Structure formats: structure tokens, C-alpha cells
Amino acid sequence: MPGAVLLGRIARTAAPFVLMAVAWQIASLFFPPYLFPSLVAVFWRCLEILTHWSQLVDVLATVSRILAGLAGAFVIGAAMALAMARSKAVDGFLSPILTFFQGIPALSWVVFAIIWFHGIEFRIFFIMVLTTLPAFTFQVLGALRAMPKDLVEMVMSFRPSRAKIFRVMVLPSILPEILTAWKVNLGNASRVVVVAELVGATGGVGYQLLQQQQIFDMAGALAWTLQLVFFVLIVQYVLTLIETVAFRYRAVSERSL
Amino acid sequence: MNAMDATLSTPANAAGPAEIRFENVTKTFGRMGGGDLFKAVDDLNLEIRPGELVAILGKTGCGKSTMFNMIAGLLEPSQGKVEVSGHNPFTEFNWFRGKIAIVFQNDRLLPWRTAIQNVELGLEMLEVPKAERHATAQRWLTQLGLGGHENDYPHALSGGMRQRVSIARAFATNAGILLCDEPFSALDEMTGNRLRAEFANLVRENGKTAVFITHSINEALQIGDRIVVLRRPAKIAYDVKLPRNADKAVQEEIRLKIQAVLSE
Numbered sequence: 001m002p003g004a005v006l007l008g009r010i011a012r013t014a015a016p017f018v019l020m021a022v023a024w025q026i027a028s029l030f031f032p033p034y035l036f037p038s039l040v041a042v043f044w045r046c047l048e049i050l051t052h053w054s055q056l057v058d059v060l061a062t063v064s065r066i067l068a069g070l071a072g073a074f075v076i077g078a079a080m081a082l083a084m085a086r087s088k089a090v091d092g093f094l095s096p097i098l099t100f101f102q103g104i105p106a107l108s109w110v111v112f113a114i115i116w117f118h119g120i121e122f123r124i125f126f127i128m129v130l131t132t133l134p135a136f137t138f139q140v141l142g143a144l145r146a147m148p149k150d151l152v153e154m155v156m157s158f159r160p161s162r163a164k165i166f167r168v169m170v171l172p173s174i175l176p177e178i179l180t181a182w183k184v185n186l187g188n189a190s191r192v193v194v195v196a197e198l199v200g201a202t203g204g205v206g207y208q209l210l211q212q213q214q215i216f217d218m219a220g221a222l223a224w225t226l227q228l229v230f231f232v233l234i235v236q237y238v239l240t241l242i243e244t245v246a247f248r249y250r251a252v253s254e255r256s257l
Numbered sequence: 258m259n260a261m262d263a264t265l266s267t268p269a270n271a272a273g274p275a276e277i278r279f280e281n282v283t284k285t286f287g288r289m290g291g292g293d294l295f296k297a298v299d300d301l302n303l304e305i306r307p308g309e310l311v312a313i314l315g316k317t318g319c320g321k322s323t324m325f326n327m328i329a330g331l332l333e334p335s336q337g338k339v340e341v342s343g344h345n346p347f348t349e350f351n352w353f354r355g356k357i358a359i360v361f362q363n364d365r366l367l368p369w370r371t372a373i374q375n376v377e378l379g380l381e382m383l384e385v386p387k388a389e390r391h392a393t394a395q396r397w398l399t400q401l402g403l404g405g406h407e408n409d410y411p412h413a414l415s416g417g418m419r420q421r422v423s424i425a426r427a428f429a430t431n432a433g434i435l436l437c438d439e440p441f442s443a444l445d446e447m448t449g450n451r452l453r454a455e456f457a458n459l460v461r462e463n464g465k466t467a468v469f470i471t472h473s474i475n476e477a478l479q480i481g482d483r484i485v486v487l488r489r490p491a492k493i494a495y496d497v498k499l500p501r502n503a504d505k506a507v508q509e510e511i512r513l514k515i516q517a518v519l520s521e
Contacts, residue, residue: 154365157329158382158430159354168378172369249369251412 037219045223055208059227062197062205065121066189066231069128070182076129077136078178084137085144098134106131106192114200127196132185139184143177144170175246179239186239190232275304275340276434276466277328282337284323284491297323298491300337307433310460310467312481314474316519320491321470325438328468329359341434355383358432360440360456364419366411372422373398373407379430390429397425401455417448424452428459435460435467441476453479474515478508486518494518 027036049055080098084091109130113123147170155169197206205224212220284298297320305311315321326332327339330346330353339345344352358379366375373394380390398407401421411419420440427435440456441449457480460467471477477484478499486495495518497511 150361150363150365151367153331154359154361155367155378156331157357157359158379159330159350160382164382168367168381172367247369249371249410249412251410 034216034218037222041219042222042226045219046226049223049227058204058208059231061203062193062228063231065124065128065197065204066186066193069125069193070132070185070189072125073129073132073136073185074178074182077133078140080133080137081140081144084141091141094137098137101130102134104130106195110196110199113196120201123200124193124196128189128192131192132189135185135188136181139177139181140174143174146177147173176243179243179246183236183239186232186235190228194228274307274343276307276309276342277303277305277468278338278340279303279324279327280338280340282327282334282339284320284327284332285335296490298327298334301491301493303485303493303496305466305468307466308464310457310465310469310480310482312469312471312477312484313487314471314477314484314515314519315487315491316489317472319487319489321472321487322438324487324491325436325468325470328434329357329436355379355430356432357434357436358427358430360420360424360427360435360437362439362442364411364416364423366419366422366426368411371408371410372403372414372418375411375422376425376429378426379432383430393429394425397429398422401425417444417452420444420452424456424459428463431463433466435465437467437469439470439472442471442473450479456480474512474519477515478512484511484515486515488518488521494521 021039024036025039028038030036033041049059080094084094106127109127113126117123117126151173152169155165160168193204194206194209197204198210199206201207205228208224209221212218212224279301282298282301283296285294285296288295299320301324313321313324323332327334328341328346330341330350333347339347341353342356346353346357366372367378370378373391376394376397377390380393385393395407398404401424403418403421403425406414406418411422414422420443424440437456441452444452453476469477469480471480481499482501483496483498485493488494495515497514499511500507503511
């Protein structure tokens with residue numbers, strides 16, 4: 001890619017963020033720091049979080065909770081989706097339950113978890129799994145049902161074992177939808193984890209946000225929020241990299257939509 | 258018996274055990290929204306001997322593909338019995354691993370696999386070691402004129418090249434029985450003719466038993482050792498064995514007979 005084109009692309013991506021930062025900085029000149037702190041102060045707070053183990057451990061705790069919750073929901077959801085794709089009876093039983101779960105607000109799950117369970121980590125894991133499970137299940141189920149029938153028949157004509165069908169046909173076929181599901185659920189999970197930590201934890205980004213709110217430290221609240229945003233951006237970037245490598249077989253039209 | 262019948266052997270009287278056998282086979286399907294059953298195959302009796310290349314010919318919707326899917330083990334007969342090598346292709350799923358290969362109407366290549374990886378697919382199912390299956394796939398791709406395209410993904414290949422890959426995939430497993438469902442119908446005439454000739458040679462050189470579904474009389478005459486014409490629902494209307502290197506007059510006589518049967 002020529003340098004000028006690359007620079008142009010970076011500039012276009014950065015422009016909205018630069019504009020927001022400038023607007024915030026201007027606002028910080030006219031409002032007190034507890035409303036609009038200077039971006040310089042926010043930057044130093046970010047650096048402080050990242051360079052002090054006692055604070056960084058809270059970020060890592062939240063990241064671990066998000067990843068554990070998503071992994072748990074994905075494993076359970078994928079297993080349920082496979083069972084639903086194989087059996088109409090299982091589908092008829094689970095679909096209404098999952099649809100019902102989708103209507104329950106994340107905050108309700110937080111309240112239920114606090115009432116039902118003692119352990120903080122299990123509470124948060126429970127909340128993360130229950131709030132992302134329906135989406136994972138329905139997305140994997142949709143991908144399984146969308147597998148091209150003619151390709152499945154072709155693979156079946158070689159009479160493969162179940163493990164081979166999964167490896168050569170099912171997994172490559174549903175991988176694009178799985179990565180999309182992870183991208184979508186990652187954003188949801190990062191919002192839910194903060195709520196769960198805000199109410200029911202003694203550590204993590206959500207807990208730290210509560211502390212900043214109590215002392216009216218807007219720079220701190222912003223710095224802790226940015227930690228989560230950075231995490232989501234990094235994981236999204238990794239998922240995009242995986243997509244680029246895994247889906248290089250796709251034909252690319254020179255004419256875009 | 259007319260002059261043509263005298264020159265052609267009657268397949269039903271051929272000696273030796275049948276490789277593929279249909280015994281009073283009927284296949285019906287339920288219609289969407291209930292109602293009467295749709296009969297695709299009607300009390301079909303057919304025997305195909307080892308090493309025969311049989312062209313199954315019939316009009317669209319006459320049950321050719323249903324019959325094909327029953328041999329492939331993708332459908333179960335509603336009545337009667339289908340046997341391949343003395344086994345039930347629908348229920349004995351694992352027994353047939355590596356024994357039947359299929360060339361479909363469209364290439365059905367896995368888009369996430371390169372040409373050579375697609376050819377290796379059947380060999381993977383047979384647990385052939387990686388180096389060996391790679392060498393076999395390479396040999397078949399080269400034989401079918403695709404040397405240099407091993408690492409191309411299907412989207413980068415033309416329709417003819419993709420169908421060659423699918424033929425290589427079928428031959429690579431060295432299955433004794435080859436099923437082909439109008440594999441050249443979507444290709445242009447030149448490419449189709451060339452592939453048809455190559456395909457018939459490969460089948461004969463490798464001693465396969467092949468069932469070739471087609472709706473084209475020319476294709477059946479070009480490829481088959483024997484032509485079975487089906488009427489709708491699938492039942493044999495005409496069954497003729499072609500002499501090797503049959504002269505044009507005999508071929509023309511068979512063509513006229515087939516046309517007459519198909520227009521009944």
C-alpha cells in the first residue's frame with residue numbers, strides 16, 4: 001500500500017477521535033475538573049493505572065471476567081446449538097427458554113445472582129454467561145442451519161466419522177458467524193461486567209468506577225472507562241486479524257457494495 | 258426382435274453377480290402441506306455389473322437423481338431393496354467408506370480449501386497419511402491438466418477447472434464405484450466434450466463401475482457402455498448395451514429408438 005494512501009486511511013480513522021478530544025479539551029477550559037477534566041490529567045491517570053500493579057490488577061480482573069464469561073457462554077451455547085440443530089424436540093424445548101432469557105435485563109440477573117450466590121467470582125461468571133448465552137446459541141444455531149446442503153451432502157458421500165464432519169465441514173463453515181458472534185457479544189459483555197462489578201464486586205473496573213463516582217473524580221472515571229475501551233479495541237483487532245487470515249479464501253469483488 | 262436388438266446384447270441376461278441391484282424399488286415423497294404422495298421411482302428393477310459404465314437417461318423429473326441418491330445412500334427406498342456390492346448403502350454407512358465416489362452436477366468444492374486440499378478430502382476420510390494423500394492428489398491434478406493450480410482456491414478457477422478438481426477428488430479415493438450426476442451439464446460444449454472423453458477413458462482405464470446420470474442422448478451415446486432409459490416415474494423403458502466402437506449407423510439406430518421411447 002503506498003504511503004500516501006496509508007496516511008490518508010489513518011487520518012480518516014483518527015479524525016472523529018481527534019475531533020471529540022478537541023471538543024472535550026475546549027470544554028475543560030470552561031468547566032470545573034469534576035465535570036470536564038483536562039485530557040492531560042486523564043492521560044496521566046491512565047498511565048498510573050497501567051503502571052501500578054495494585055490498579056492494573058483491577059483491569060486484569062475485569063478482562064478475565066469478560067473472557068471467562070464469554071468462553072463459558074460460547075461453550076454452553078455452541079453445545080446447545082448443536083443439540084438444537086440435531087433434534088427438533090430439543091429445539092422446541094430450548095428455543096422458548098432462550099427467548100424468554102433474552103427479555104430479562106442484565107440488571108435483573110445481577111440482583112438474582114446476589115440473592116442466590118455468595119462467591120463474587122461465581123456471581124459475575126453467572127451473570128456474564130446468562131446475559132450472553134441466548135445470543136451465542138442463536139448465532140451458532142443460525143450458522144449451523146445455514147450450512148450449504150450441497151456441500152454437506154458432498155462431504156457425507158465420503159462417509160466421514162462425526163469428528164471428521166465437524167473438522168472438515170462444520171467448523172470452517174460456521175467460523176465466520178462464530179467470530180461475528182464474539183465481536184457482538186464482546187461489546188455486550190464489557191457493558192454487563194461493569195454493572196455486575198458496580199453492584200456485587202470488591203474489585204475490577206466497575207468497582208473502581210463506583211469509587212470515582214463517590215469522590216467525584218471525573219478524570220479517574222474516564223481513565224478506568226478507557227481501560228475497558230482499549231481492551232475491547234485490542235480484542236476486536238485480534239478477531240479481525242484472525243478473520244483476515246482464516247477467510248483469505250473468499251473472493252473479493254473490485255466493486256464494493 | 259428387430260435388426261438392432263440382434264446386434265446388441267441384452268444387459269439383463271449378462272452373466273456374473275450384480276455390483277448394483279435395484280429390486281422392486283419404489284420411492285415416494287410427501288408433498289408440502291400434506292396431500293397425495295409423489296412417486297419418484299416405481300417398482301424399479303435394475304442390475305449393473307462390475308466394470309460397466311451405465312448411462313441413465315431420462316427426461317427432467319423422471320426420478321434419475323432419486324435413483325442416484327439411493328445408490329449413494331443419501332435416500333432410503335420406500336419399498337423394495339437397493340444393494341451395492343451386496344450391502345445396503347443407506348444403513349451400512351461406514352462399510353461404504355472409500356467404496357463409492359461421486360461427481361456431482363456442480364463441483365461442490367469446499368471454498369475454504371485449495372484445489373489440492375479439496376482433492377485430498379476423500380483420502381482424509383480414509384486416514385491416508387498426509388504425504389501419501391498429497392502425492393496422490395498432486396498426481397490426479399496433474400493428470401487432469403491442473404498442474405500449477407494446486408494452491409488456488411475454487412473462486413480463482415474457471416467452471417471447467419473446478420469440475421476437473423471434483424473429478425480428481427472422486428478418482429483419488431480409488432473407489433470401485435463411481436456415481437456421476439450430470440457433471441458436465443453446466444459446462445460449455447467444447448469443455449464438456451473434452452472432459453466427457455477424458456472421463457470415459459479414466460473410468461475404463463481404472464476399471465471402475467460407473468453410473469452416469471444424464472438427460473442428453475448425445476452424452477449417453479458418447480459415454481455409456483450401456484444406456485438405460487427411464488420413463489416417469491422412474492422405471493426402465495429401454496435398456497441397451499452399446500458395442501465398443503459402435504459405428505455411426507448403429508449409434509443412429511439407438512438414438513432413434515431412444516427418441517421414440519422418450520417421446521412416448
